[in-house]
Amino acid sequence: MQTLAPIAQKFILHWGEMGTRWGINRTVAQVHALLFISPKPVTAEDISNVLSVARSNVSNSLRELQSWGIVRVVHVLGDRRDHFESVKDVWEIFRIVAEERKRREIDPTLRVLRECVEELHRSGQSDKYTRERLESMLEFLTVMSGLFEEVVRIPASALKGVGKLRGKVVTLFGATRHREGT
Amino acid sequence: MQTLAPIAQKFILHWGEMGTRWGINRTVAQVHALLFISPKPVTAEDISNVLSVARSNVSNSLRELQSWGIVRVVHVLGDRRDHFESVKDVWEIFRIVAEERKRREIDPTLRVLRECVEELHRSGQSDKYTRERLESMLEFLTVMSGLFEEVVRIPASALKGVGKLRGKVVTLFGATRHREGT
DNA sequence: CTGTAATTTCAGTAAGGACAGAATATACAG
DNA sequence: CTGTATATTCTGTCCTTACTGAAATTACAG
Structure with missing residues (x-):
């Protein structure tokens, strides 16, 4: 070559x-x-x-x-x-890179957000609005992070069937939305 | 301020x-x-x-x-x-940023991969291995891309129930894996 | 129209990262 | 132990990008 x-x-x-x-x-x-x-x-x-x-x-x-x-x-x-x-398996490559990026880019943010929210709680209500914003961000990232953890645990072999999932995601959330209201 | x-x-x-x-x-x-x-x-x-x-x-x-x-x-x-x-809604922010990044970082790659695979098909079997690799990458990105499109269409309001999804992802794929074998 | 506040564009500068080539280190054959 | 092949680390240079301050533009009040 x-x-x-x-x-x-x-x-x-x-x-x-x-x-x-x-x-x-x-x-x-x-x-x-x-x-x-x-x-x-x-x-x-x-x-x-x-x-x-x-x-x-x-x-x-x-x-x-x-x-x-x-x-x-x-x-x-x-x-x-x-x-x-x-590594030749594309799912494996994706998994590795995604986990590494999460570790470097999301986890530190989660830590900082927790600290900020924590401290804002202690220091009383002077910054109510800021606290709300940070809390909503923290909650969101926590949920996404957890979801992500589950997804990357899917073994590569199982991914062959992932195409079949298309459509299911929306259905799932459609049902959720129905329960929760728009 | x-x-x-x-x-x-x-x-x-x-x-x-x-x-x-x-x-x-x-x-x-x-x-x-x-x-x-x-x-x-x-x-x-x-x-x-x-x-x-x-x-x-x-x-x-x-x-x-x-x-x-x-x-x-x-x-x-x-x-x-x-x-x-x-914009204050965290899901909305995530959605906007993620879509923009996909548009800039994934879509061009899909285009190039399609072109490459296409040309390799035309030019005969000289590069069989390379073609296989590119095809698997293309397939993977296509599936992920489609999945992503579905996820970002979920309205922000429906996201309130996203916590409830934890565990479901694995179940879903567990079933798939069962059908497909490990 | 004129003057002033507000914003954007432009041009030069500074900082950081990527890179090549040289110097150094490591491993091994004879 | 010596010489050679291989790999890594180090140093300086180049290039890109971010940023500032100045100049130009726009919008508007009087």
Whole structure:
């Protein structure tokens, strides 16, 4: 693998762009894209060549991806070099990334909100309105967070049936709405 | 409003930090946080003073928030200045932001993936493995995207009952898994 | 029309992150 | 122990984005 099929290139470049919009480093995302579509584990040097980025940059990107657990090192018989491969299951990738993002982006907010609400309770009613706002935000995030926890526990294998769920969500909430009133 | 209660400050600063992790400009997020907890609509100048950022910066941040539809201009009788207020309903805010992000971050990827898969089909079997990978990613994103569309259509009022859903998700998928096998 | 308040646009600057290449470290064959 | 292949860390540079303050624009009162 020294050159890249045009389609592969298109996908990798796009994935990199999307990465930046998600707050993920472009190169990191490109490396992931490359590994994701590679049938065989790839060496860091190959990645460096194919993507035309510095070897050191690849090294750091791989470390990042490994720390997330969506890329693994594997060894090939008779080759001293590290080879890398991506988790291939899309649901698994989604699950890992989503959990990591929740841990970094939602959980700290929940903590801070709890602290704020707590302190506002103690300090009396001087900020009634603010407290109400923070409480509603806290409640919302708590519920969503719990829901999310349940969803990511769904095993990848069960996801094959997820298409069948379409329509059910609305039905479920339709019923709820009926009970609760508009 | 010239000074900020300590708790309000804490919330605003934290919201700003979280914003940066979400690819949202820190100041934009802070302005939103301030408006969110303000009982009354606030002028741009007040925002500038309270947050200690340049007036022009506030102007741009407000424009961004307005373009998303989570902040509105309102006018106060006998005051020429624009006043700004945030949408207060947390589900509504979430819905708006999530839809906007999907539009910018998921939909383009779906387009590109479709194009890639399409072209790989035309160009024969030379890249069978890559095609499989891209197809599985496309299928996954399509399903999730559809599911998401349904969820965001749930009216805010119906959300009051969302807590009751906890546990149902797993049940639903448990049944699916049972049919599909682990 | 004129003057003033309010807002937006513009241009330069500062700060942060991404990146390349060099330097260093590690592992292993002989 | 030495030399070579491989991988990581470090340092400086470039580029992007955020931000400020000034200039320009708009809206309106008198």
